[in-house]
Amino acid sequence: MTRLLEPPGSRPDLDRGARIEVRSVSKTYRVPRGEVQALLPVTFTVEAGEFVSLIGPSGCGKSTLMLLVAGLLQPTSGEVWIRGERLTRPLTDVGIVFQDHLLLDFRTALDNVLLQAQIRHLPRQPAMETARQLFRQLGLEGAEHRYPRQLSGGMRQRVSIARALIHDPAVLLMDEPFGALDAITRTQLRHDLELLLLERPKSVLFITHSVEEAIGLSDRVIVLSPGPGRIVEEIVVDLPRPRPVELGVEPSFVAYADRVYAIFKQWGVLKV
Ligand SMILES: Nc1ncnc2c1ncn2[C@@H]1O[C@H](COP(=O)(O)OP(=O)(O)O)[C@@H](O)[C@H]1O
Numbered sequence: 001m002t003r004l005l006e007p008p009g010s011r012p013d014l015d016r017g018a019r020i021e022v023r024s025v026s027k028t029y030r031v032p033r034g035e036v037q038a039l040l041p042v043t044f045t046v047e048a049g050e051f052v053s054l055i056g057p058s059g060c061g062k063s064t065l066m067l068l069v070a071g072l073l074q075p076t077s078g079e080v081w082i083r084g085e086r087l088t089r090p091l092t093d094v095g096i097v098f099q100d101h102l103l104l105d106f107r108t109a110l111d112n113v114l115l116q117a118q119i120r121h122l123p124r125q126p127a128m129e130t131a132r133q134l135f136r137q138l139g140l141e142g143a144e145h146r147y148p149r150q151l152s153g154g155m156r157q158r159v160s161i162a163r164a165l166i167h168d169p170a171v172l173l174m175d176e177p178f179g180a181l182d183a184i185t186r187t188q189l190r191h192d193l194e195l196l197l198l199e200r201p202k203s204v205l206f207i208t209h210s211v212e213e214a215i216g217l218s219d220r221v222i223v224l225s226p227g228p229g230r231i232v233e234e235i236v237v238d239l240p241r242p243r244p245v246e247l248g249v250e251p252s253f254v255a256y257a258d259r260v261y262a263i264f265k266q267w268g269v270l271k272v
């Protein structure tokens with residue numbers, strides 16, 4: 001059995017997440033009438049416990065890259081390494097959050113989360129305790145027995161985050177998780193996610209369209225070119241945590257945002 005499948009507790013780096021290495025990974029999809037080149041070779045690392053955002057225009061290959069890191073797609077070239085091992089099948093030590101919450105309508109919020117624990121054969125009682133703790137940290141107390149349709153969009157995304165974290169994975173992958181939410185809810189969730197990760201560090205790969213979100217959350221922001229994407233810049237965000245919710249007015253924040261917008265203008269992503 002490889003280390004990727006070891007139970008929690010036997011992992012030496014449990015508290016910090018796992019190092020993700022993306023080595024010259026590219027993807028070309030085969031379609032009935034030929035090929036679609038979705039991603040040019042990209043190379044980057046997410047250190048254990050680091051929060052890295054990928055930002056780039058629609059269609060540049062961000063979701064493709066996330067599926068490659070999850071081991072749910074095979075790269076056309078290159079390799080993904082997790083905690084020093086080459087990924088050859090779907091990663092198990094991972095939590096994934098998509099833009100669409102993908103909760104089961106006929107299960108309560110708590111049961112949606114516990115289902116993950118059940119699928120992963122986690123003992124019920126500790127899983128229940130972790131779920132309760134996550135519900136508390138995510139401001140979901142009182143929502144345990146409600147069905148997804150009885151929750152707001154923001155609450156549903158909070159439940160999907162709890163579901164992604166119930167097994168305390170080393171890696172958290174988030175594909176535009178706040179993309180469908182209003183600005184205030186997004187800001188609140190960004191702040192709550194940051195606090196949660198300060199308590200439970202993970203290696204996070206976070207995809208977003210939002211410059212503010214990328215800089216607000218990340219240790220490092222990777223900017224991708226228009227599709228087929230390649231890395232055009234990596235920006236280290238050296239701002240203390242937890243970051244204020246009204247980050248947009250801080251001069252240091254504005255300087256980082258200006259750098260991203262300058263790249264977008266240079267690449268014709270923003271025409272001004
Ligand atoms: N399963 C697929 N089959 C064929 N082409 C795909 C598939 N998934 C994505 N693509 C294409 O690959 C490119 C990158 O898509 P995607 O990774 O979804 O980009 P992003 O998430 O940045 O918007 C797009 O041109 C898209 O149409």
Ligand SMILES: [Mg+2]
Nearest residue numbers: 062063064175
């Ligand atoms: Mg996408």
